[in-house]
Amino acid sequence: MSIKEKTKRYISKKWGSNPKCPMCNTTSWTPQDKLFQLREYQGAGVILDNAPPIPFVVICCDHCGNSIMINAVKAEVVKK
Numbered sequence: 001m002s003i004k005e006k007t008k009r010y011i012s013k014k015w016g017s018n019p020k021c022p023m024c025n026t027t028s029w030t031p032q033d034k035l036f037q038l039r040e041y042q043g044a045g046v047i048l049d050n051a052p053p054i055p056f057v058v059i060c061c062d063h064c065g066n067s068i069m070i071n072a073v074k075a076e077v078v079k080k
């Protein structure tokens, strides 16, 4: 199953089958078929190679572009 399909399944399970965008109230979302990551901020210009990233899936409202990030481990898209 693709990242996109796993994300769709999770959103449907947790947010319902037709969730509304909190910005524009439309109901058309597109999950990205990629993972993204965040790292803890350590200060301006500080880059730590050993800081573990947190993986996220991103869904984007097709109407206004509002994007929501969901922890990919919690969404069961990737294993810890």
Ligand SMILES: [Zn+2]
Binding pocket: 021, 022, 023, 024, 025, 026, 061, 062, 063, 064, 065, 066
């Ligand atoms: Zn929207």
